[in-house]
Amino acid sequence: MKILVPIKQVVTLDEDFEFTPDNRDVDHDFHIYDLNEWDDYSLEEALLIKESNDSPIEIIVCTVGNEYADESLRKCLAKGADRAIRVWSNELKNTDSIGIARIIAHIARREEPQLILTGVQSSDFAHSTTGVATAGILGWPYAAVVNRFEPDHDFTKASILRELEGGLEEAMNIDLPAVITIQVGINKPRYASLRGIKQAQSIPIEEATPDSLGMIDSEIGESGSASIIKKMFIPEKLSTAIIIEGTPAQQASKLAKIINDFKGV
Amino acid sequence: MSGTLIIAEHRQGELCQATLETITSAIKSHTPDIRVVVIGKQIEPFIEAVRIEGILEVIAIRTSSNDFDPDLYAVTLTMLINSYHPELILLPHTVNTIGYAAAVAADQRLGFATDVFDFSISNGIVTAIRSGYGQKVNVELGFPENRPVCLTLRPNIWKPLQANKAGIVIEIHPPVYSARCRHETYLEPKSSGDIDIPGAAFILSIGRGVADEKNVEEFLELADSLGATLGCSRPIADNGWLPKARQVGQSGKTASNCKLYIAMGISGSVQHLAGMKHVENIVAINTDREASIFNYARYGIVADMFEIAEELRNQFPE
Numbered sequence A: 001m002k003i004l005v006p007i008k009q010v011v012t013l014d015e016d017f018e019f020t021p022d023n024r025d026v027d028h029d030f031h032i033y034d035l036n037e038w039d040d041y042s043l044e045e046a047l048l049i050k051e052s053n054d055s056p057i058e059i060i061v062c063t064v065g066n067e068y069a070d071e072s073l074r075k076c077l078a079k080g081a082d083r084a085i086r087v088w089s090n091e092l093k094n095t096d097s098i099g100i101a102r103i104i105a106h107i108a109r110r111e112e113p114q115l116i117l118t119g120v121q122s123s124d125f126a127h128s129t130t131g132v133a134t135a136g137i138l139g140w141p142y143a144a145v146v147n148r149f150e151p152d153h154d155f156t157k158a159s160i161l162r163e164l165e166g167g168l169e170e171a172m173n174i175d176l177p178a179v180i181t182i183q184v185g186i187n188k189p190r191y192a193s194l195r196g197i198k199q200a201q202s203i204p205i206e207e208a209t210p211d212s213l214g215m216i217d218s219e220i221g222e223s224g225s226a227s228i229i230k231k232m233f234i235p236e237k238l239s240t241a242i243i244i245e246g247t248p249a250q251q252a253s254k255l256a257k258i259i260n261d262f263k264g265v
Numbered sequence B: 001m002s003g004t005l006i007i008a009e010h011r012q013g014e015l016c017q018a019t020l021e022t023i024t025s026a027i028k029s030h031t032p033d034i035r036v037v038v039i040g041k042q043i044e045p046f047i048e049a050v051r052i053e054g055i056l057e058v059i060a061i062r063t064s065s066n067d068f069d070p071d072l073y074a075v076t077l078t079m080l081i082n083s084y085h086p087e088l089i090l091l092p093h094t095v096n097t098i099g100y101a102a103a104v105a106a107d108q109r110l111g112f113a114t115d116v117f118d119f120s121i122s123n124g125i126v127t128a129i130r131s132g133y134g135q136k137v138n139v140e141l142g143f144p145e146n147r148p149v150c151l152t153l154r155p156n157i158w159k160p161l162q163a164n165k166a167g168i169v170i171e172i173h174p175p176v177y178s179a180r181c182r183h184e185t186y187l188e189p190k191s192s193g194d195i196d197i198p199g200a201a202f203i204l205s206i207g208r209g210v211a212d213e214k215n216v217e218e219f220l221e222l223a224d225s226l227g228a229t230l231g232c233s234r235p236i237a238d239n240g241w242l243p244k245a246r247q248v249g250q251s252g253k254t255a256s257n258c259k260l261y262i263a264m265g266i267s268g269s270v271q272h273l274a275g276m277k278h279v280e281n282i283v284a285i286n287t288d289r290e291a292s293i294f295n296y297a298r299y300g301i302v303a304d305m306f307e308i309a310e311e312l313r314n315q316f317p318e
């Protein structure tokens, strides 16, 4: 049995970042890469399922991105994923999350996993789209924002908890195979061991393209996407915060005054 | 292709506030022919609540249960897209919408964007604005031509209008489908004990900037000596460093009665803001002067939270 864990290498921006000349992105020189926080939890959930199961389970991580993304895939291999697939070609440049879901769906058709675990969202763009869209394309059951996942013994159904607004939870029962989007806090992601890191170096990362996955033109890149980025810009300040300058001592004494004013001291 | 479809959301007998905001956004943006769909068993009160001046119709779909079922909502939306051919579909960006909209968008090849906080439609061309890169930038999106566009809208942006029996109500049979993800029950959040975030007038809140569990204690003490209630962002509660009852935000508590909110080492994610951005006096303390929290604060302090805490202790000895 297989579990597919699609992951994303997310971007945080360096200070004083600049936009690209066409204003459609932030200049990549200001990108700092990391594995998406939510994906740490979906991978951990897959590892826990594997460890608590008697029959062998293969965990496959996959991502869409250029060679920079290898670093995040290696991190997952170091933690215990068995295989990694990275899909890239230049036509994928302007692919949005629905377009990415089309690629993941192709990987799923090829690998036939019993379960796909994604994160609820990515920390950089927070679309909350990829996992559920993948299920829509595959025609699979799905559940979003899950903070407990308990498959039954033959892996045909699972009891889940969805985390709703205000801390309310909803118990549901879902048919498998399914796509589940995992919420942070569901488990405690492990750190990779030194041995794991070493072993991961020797596992080859499979490089695939839309072509090698058998995708047709209307599924690829902008054609397979549901939105196009026209431009990016700096948000207008909603309230112009009064910036309190000075040394920490001066800043703290102004803050103390705000607190005292509030208390009517 | 013409008209606007909105799917209403409700839970445990209450209409979701964001549904009314979504309807209001459509009315204010003058989107064409607004139809609001209400799905469920006991839906009379919801039908009345969505009849806001400016809508055309309420489409009532009576089913055997009030609980959310992702397949029911997805199949129903698909059915309505194919019978009404709307140019715009608007949904509230809630946990339930996250739980089905993208499946329909991908399968029906809609234009699609989530967590949108501004949009316009002119001559059938939809433009939407959402955040990117941890809310450090805004992103303007366009959509593929000649396809319906589905937007999920960020809550707490549009101020809801009141219902006044506007529009007409029509009934449609629910689609035939098989439920693959079935509701069982709701679990209420654990009791908060004597921690009262909703009731607190003064909250000092800490986020991931606190860096380590062993640093949390000093902020508990600081809050105490300031006479504040200690709150936190989600990662602090997820790590078990503070109880969930202290978590402010979408999946935690709302700072309903707060007048002064000091956010230390909190970046200002949408979900955290959902619980506190309404507070009149927000003071943000963050080392990153581009952190999104500063856009919502009345006062900003670009500094290390530990240094400010240290100095504050000197100002407020116990």
Ligand SMILES: Cc1cc2nc3c(=O)[nH]c(=O)nc-3n(C[C@H](O)[C@H](O)[C@H](O)COP(=O)(O)OP(=O)(O)OC[C@H]3O[C@@H](n4cnc5c(N)ncnc54)[C@H](O)[C@@H]3O)c2cc1C
Pocket (backbone or CB within 6 Å): A120, A121, A145, B095, B206, B207, B208, B209, B210, B232, B233, B234, B235, B247, B248, B249, B250, B251, B252, B253, B264, B265, B266, B267, B268, B269, B270, B271, B272, B275, B285, B286, B287, B288, B291, B303, B304, B305, B306
């Ligand atoms: C469905 C859903 C529900 C959610 N519900 C909630 C919720 O209810 N509440 C919530 O908070 N989040 C919620 N989240 C999570 C949310 O998306 C963010 O991940 C979270 O709010 C980030 O917390 P943070 O700001 O503390 O951490 P980060 O975003 O990591 O920010 C840490 C900040 O600390 C600053 N910093 C670091 N060191 C220092 C220092 N020494 N001094 C000063 N500043 C420092 C950094 O510059 C940064 O801005 C939810 C997410 C989802 C998907």
